[in-house]
Amino acid sequence: MSKAANRWLYVSAALAILVIIFASTTAYYYSQSQYYSSQYQNLVNILNQKKYKISVSMGIEFPNKTIIWFNDSNVNVNTTLWQYMLSKLDGKVTYQNYTSFGACGIFVTGIMGVTDNKTWYWLIFYYVKGAKTWSMLPVGVSCYTLQDGDVLLWNYTNETGFA
Numbered sequence: 001m002s003k004a005a006n007r008w009l010y011v012s013a014a015l016a017i018l019v020i021i022f023a024s025t026t027a028y029y030y031s032q033s034q035y036y037s038s039q040y041q042n043l044v045n046i047l048n049q050k051k052y053k054i055s056v057s058m059g060i061e062f063p064n065k066t067i068i069w070f071n072d073s074n075v076n077v078n079t080t081l082w083q084y085m086l087s088k089l090d091g092k093v094t095y096q097n098y099t100s101f102g103a104c105g106i107f108v109t110g111i112m113g114v115t116d117n118k119t120w121y122w123l124i125f126y127y128v129k130g131a132k133t134w135s136m137l138p139v140g141v142s143c144y145t146l147q148d149g150d151v152l153l154w155n156y157t158n159e160t161g162f163a
Helices: 003-049 081-088 099-104
Strands: 053-061 067-076 093-097 106-111 120-128 133-136 150-158
Touching: 053 081, 067 081, 106 120, 106 150
Parallel strands: 053 150
Antiparallel strands: 053 067, 093 106, 120 133, 120 150
16 A cells, blocks of 8 residues: 555544544534433422422503502513513514524514604613613524523613603
């Protein structure tokens, strides 16, 4: 065998070994993610069976500066903001579901009869206790899982700033 053929044989063998290592690592981490996901779901089920609840407060600020508060609501562990909104507002929420974002594609377009228009829309904020300030929620309402002690505020705003 020539030197060039030997070199390609070694390179091919090294690449095959790398493929095996990467495939094994990927399979290992996938199985670990599945295991911990099932453990998490089991824990959530146990907490919900024991009637463990978390406390959440949500406000809705309308254009006339009126705020309706739903204070210290007790909800199940693993409840999303979207599920909470639908239950608290008796379904008086309109929305657009952007399916290209998967489960996170729900965009609220109206709350209790006040809907978006060309310049006004709804935004959701959460209170950052350590900083004592409000910050815009970084994910969609259907992807945000409520945490114990959350304080959330819907604000009807225009494109130039907050209402």
